[in-house]
Amino acid sequence: MSILVLAEHDNQSLKPVTLSVIAAAKAIGADVTLLVAGHQCGEVAEQAAQVVGVQKVLLADAPAYAHQLAENVSQLLLEQAQGCSHVLAAATTTGKNVLPRVAALLGVNQVSDVLAIEAPNRFKRAIYAGNAIAQVESDESVQVLTIRGTAFDPVAATGNSATIERVDSVFESADVSFSHEALAKSDRPELTAASIVVSGGRGLGNGENFDMLYKVADKLGAAVGASRAAVDAGYVPNDMQVGQTGKLVAPELYIAVGISGAIQHLAGMKDSKVIVAINKDEEAPIFQVADYGLVADLFEAVPELEASL
Amino acid sequence: MKLLVAVKRVIDYNVKVRVKADRSDVDLANVKMALNPFCEIAVEEAVRLKEQGVASEVVVVSIGGKACQEQLRTALALGADRAIQVEAPDSPDALSVARILAKIAETEQPGLILLGKQAIDSDNNQTGQMLAALLNRPQATFASEVKVEGEHLLVTREVDGGLQTLKLTLPAVVTTDLRLNEPRYASLPNIMKAKKKPLEVKTAEDLGVTVGSKIRLLGVEPPAERSAGIKVGSVAELVEKLRNEAKVIA
Structure with a gap:
């Protein structure tokens, strides 16, 4: 078994939620490869290599990946997921946007917003707005999972020195482009990471x-x-x-x-x-x-x- | 331009869901069912695009047993022009739904496909993205604003850090978030008119799709209950408790 994890970042720093996704990957129990797709994001790959539990960091650095467009990143994940037993991302707006596209390209269903890993193909997830917790078993050949960050204690951000490998493949859809964004600027901690x-x-x-x-x-x-x-x-x-x-x-x-x-x-x-x-x-x-x-x-x-x- | 809107029949959002005594599933016997709220927003957006003269026809599609015709009629009452029910076993998995929708899209050739970002029963949030992948078309999920500009679509998306705007080439797939619009109420005359609008029934087999359920539900359990704690009488008491009892502030 080997697990491919999509790193969540802003081209400058690795988001703490990724540490929780790695924790979920460790609970599955297999080698973890962390994919950093972005633009001018070498610093993120350096941080990713220090995360405990990561065997290898893949760095795909190209303008096409600057804004995590689902059309481009999903093709990259599809290419890198060959031979993997699991593909994981955080259940954030980025992960939720990209990962179902990867699942469909792989011809499998995704298990969304996983709260607990019971076995490599058995998971718990919330349904009906959290009014019920479902235990599901997936018969798919590859497990594609989005992980609820708050449900897993993060692994340590430093203490490792995984190898960083460059990925040169650039997938760029001509049918979509980033126009602009209005991101909230705040000196306060991030909502999902604050204590x-x-x-x-x-x-x-x-x-x-x-x-x-x-x-x-x-x-x-x-x-x-x-x-x-x-x-x-x-x-x-x-x-x-x-x-x-x-x-x-x-x-x-x-x-x-x-x-x-x-x-x-x-x-x-x-x-x-x-x-x-x-x-x-x-x-x-x-x-x-x-x-x-x-x-x-x-x-x-x-x-x-x-x-x- | 033709618009295709996919809708789902789900438990009414006001109903409190309960787990069955044997914990095999949630109890849906005799509960009120309704159009999934996010799907309703998708229908409303399509109808508005038609009212603005951007779209010429709004086709709604739902996948499931005969009962989902009720939700298709609701969508027709809100202003959709015609409906397609694809007869399929209950609880098809998301990939099967996306494959059925892709087949419908191949026949209907819509310029834009609108879906809710998630259904409030399974909370999967994946069908729209899967459909876009199967059709090899661009997607804009979690939309809070949709503008058609000729051959392009400008969509503002609600993302974790704020708002992001993408430019897509049509045809495209859009999934709706809560603040895209406020759906109208169907008027009585429109509810009556909706009964006469065309509703076509197909089966998944007609479309050449084998409906799977590769994600098997082993059981459900109620979420861990939180019990109510204590009432404090003053801010001073609250701060004292947080400092010395809960020890969560310095």
Whole structure:
């Protein structure tokens, strides 16, 4: 058996979620090859070579791979997956975009958003927005898996020195091109990697009031998230959404402010170690999952919280 | 330009799903079924493109038992022109669905294929991408804005870091995210009209596709329940608990 893993990165640094995907690969138990596809991403390959558990790093460095376009990266993965028993990527918007395309090219189904490895072809995954956990067995010749990062403890980022091999194949579709992007710039930790997350819901009332949460977050070194209601209302951008259809987080501490606790939000954060809810409605469902609930007006409680940190 | 929209019949998103007592599957007996919310957004986008004069016809397709005709009628009531039901066993795997859709696309020759990014039952998020691969066409998943410009499509996608815009050459495959649009409600006259719109029934065998189920469900279990903790009386008490009991803040 051998496992090909697609590295998640921004051409400068390897994203921590990749360390969790490697952990899943180790649970399968086979040699791990990490593919870094990007443009001017040599530094990422250097970091990838240090990750514990990686036997070999493949570096495909070409403009065609700069933006992780599914059409190009899937062809590269198809080529490199020859002879592999498993192909893995993180269940991020990048992995979810690319990997089903690889599965179809290989003529196999994909198992999405894997939470646990039971055997090399038997996995657990959440269905129905996390309301049920399915155990599935795949009869496919190659296992193509996207991995839920928060479900696996990351391997060590340093301590290894795997070989780096260059891949010269360039696949470039003429039918798609990158136009532009608007990426959120923030000095705060990334939502899915933060050990503390402070999230706001519709109770905040508007986008300006999220400033209160940013102040608390900065004192705690936390990331700031939001419920779907807050995103849909236009308070904050989509990349802050925590939930079934947004980001899945499992920090040490999750502080939900003015969030009622809709099922789809709970699906995105209920694996957090400690959950705090601040809401003025004591009947809000969020209190049913909170370790510490505070029934209070958030406009009084949040500034007080900030002051006491 | 013709538009093809694939839709799926799923449990209504307001229904709380429960695991069967024998843990063989979730219990779907007598629960309300509906059009998958992401598919509804795809239908709405197609209808809007037709209303803008960009598209000439909207064809909806669903794969499954006869019951999915109900969701096809819903899509017709929202403004689609005609429907195709592909009769197939329940729970076909995603690759089989993509293969069936690819066959339909070969016959219909749509300029654009719209699908929801995922179904809220299996949460697979893969059919659209697979279809694009099988057709060897470009894809734009998780779309929050779609603009047709001549032979091209500009699609803004919701990605983890923010928004990304791609330019695709038609024909192309687009999967919808939540903020692409807000689907309309079907009016009563449109629901009545939808009953008279054409609905064609095909079978997977007609299309030469053998429906597989290579991913076997061994069983399901309820998720680990979190029990409610305690209520604290003040911010000071909260901070004290977080520091000294939970030890999650310094």
